[in-house]
Amino acid sequence: MLNKVSRKYYCFVAGLPDIELEDDRTSYSLLDLKNDLNESLVKADIDLVNWLFYPVDNQNLLNLLQGKDVNFDPLGVFPKLLLEAQIENPTAVPAYMREFIIGFKKENPTIPGKIPEDRLNEMFYDQALKLENAFLREWFEFELNLRNLLTAINCKKYNIDPANKIIGGKNFAHQLLTNKTRDFGLTADEIENLDQINRIAESKNILDKELFLARFKLGWLEEKVFFYYFSVEKIMSFILRMQIVERLIKLDKNAGREMLKKIINDTKSNFVFSEEFSLK
Numbered sequence: 001m002l003n004k005v006s007r008k009y010y011c012f013v014a015g016l017p018d019i020e021l022e023d024d025r026t027s028y029s030l031l032d033l034k035n036d037l038n039e040s041l042v043k044a045d046i047d048l049v050n051w052l053f054y055p056v057d058n059q060n061l062l063n064l065l066q067g068k069d070v071n072f073d074p075l076g077v078f079p080k081l082l083l084e085a086q087i088e089n090p091t092a093v094p095a096y097m098r099e100f101i102i103g104f105k106k107e108n109p110t111i112p113g114k115i116p117e118d119r120l121n122e123m124f125y126d127q128a129l130k131l132e133n134a135f136l137r138e139w140f141e142f143e144l145n146l147r148n149l150l151t152a153i154n155c156k157k158y159n160i161d162p163a164n165k166i167i168g169g170k171n172f173a174h175q176l177l178t179n180k181t182r183d184f185g186l187t188a189d190e191i192e193n194l195d196q197i198n199r200i201a202e203s204k205n206i207l208d209k210e211l212f213l214a215r216f217k218l219g220w221l222e223e224k225v226f227f228y229y230f231s232v233e234k235i236m237s238f239i240l241r242m243q244i245v246e247r248l249i250k251l252d253k254n255a256g257r258e259m260l261k262k263i264i265n266d267t268k269s270n271f272v273f274s275e276e277f278s279l280k
Contacts, residue, residue, distance in 0.1 A: 010230045012040050030242050031075055037235065045232040048133050050077045051140075052239050054094065057083065058120050061097065065104050066116070096123040113164045122167045129170075135224060135233040139240065142220055145172045145191055146213075152176040152184060153201040210251050214244050 037049055056076035060083060063070050072080045078093065087105075090098040100120050114122065128140040148166050155162035166173050172190060179185040183194055191197070193216065200212045218241060225237040 009041075009232065009235060012036075012235070030239070030246055033239065033242060034075065037239075041232065041235070045235075048131075048136060048232055049236060049239065051128060051131065051136055052236060052243070053077050054097075054124065057093075057097070058124060061087075061101070062117060062120060065101070094127060096120075096127040099123060115164075118164070118167060125168055129168075133233075135228070135236060138224065139221075139236075141170075143217075144168055144170075146197075146216075148173050148176055149184075149186075149191060149197060150201055153198060157202065207251055210248055214248050217244055 034049075034053065038046060041049065053076055056073050057078050060073055060076050060078070060080070062068075063072070064080075064084060064087060076083075078086065082092070086093045086097075087101055090101045093101070097120075100123055103119075104116065125140060125144050129137060129144075131137045131140075144167060148168070151165050151167075152162050154160070155165055162177060166176055172186075175186065176184050182198070186194055188194070196212070197216075200209050203209055221237045221240055225234055228234050228237075
């Protein structure tokens with residue numbers, strides 16, 4: 001028997017609209033999804049979901065601090081007026097963001113030698129990897145390791161010192177900085193498809209790279225959430241998949257359409273519906 005919270009999420013996923021690709025955007029966007037989640041999830045789960053949108057806040061925050069004349073992205077957790085107020089008195093933002101704001105205003109970087117964007121990202125991942133939720137923690141570790149690996153490959157390719165480019169101080173990052181072999185001495189247990197990642201990183205075709213990385217991430221998500229039933233982890237997996245698709249759509253509408261169709265079908269088919277919740 002499902003508990004009350006699980007049943008609510010069961011209904012939420014069952015009620016997801018059929019998403020179509022209209023021009024260069026989806027008919028049901030990430031912003032639509034975020035707004036619906038804020039009305040459907042319990043507060044503890046909203047706090048978890050917010051971590052998937054904090055990278056947007058990070059970019060909004062950097063733009064405001066650096067005085068850049070760019071559009072404010074509404075997909076973040078914090079509205080523009082609130083984020084501007086937090087720059088003056090950071091009390092309602094995550095600890096890593098508060099620490100970054102204070103350091104930036106004092107011109108005293110918390111992580112010397114790195115550009116502001118990399119400093120903020122490093123502080124974000126440092127806190128994210130300490131989260132109690134195992135799914136989020138493992139996702140951010142996977143994402144960070146992949147990001148660092150691609151950075152290390154490019155640094156080696158163009159003979160750039162990776163010291164200030166690699167984010168974080170975990171063993172994986174340390175190995176990328178110290179091991180000079182082609183595969184950085186990594187094993188399949190540390191990261192899968194290493195040979196393919198090396199090859200795709202060297203490709204000049206941007207779409208091929210994005211398609212490979214999208215499928216690689218989707219494969220990881222599919223495996224990790226297989227045994228999460230009706231839970232917030234299933235919801236977070238759907239958010240991440242939508243983020244991947246919206247990024248891909250910007251590069252290629254047809255590729256985005258096919259991946260979007262698969263994600264919707266997979267998400268809904270993972271739920272065994274009774275007649276009460278059957279999809280029409």
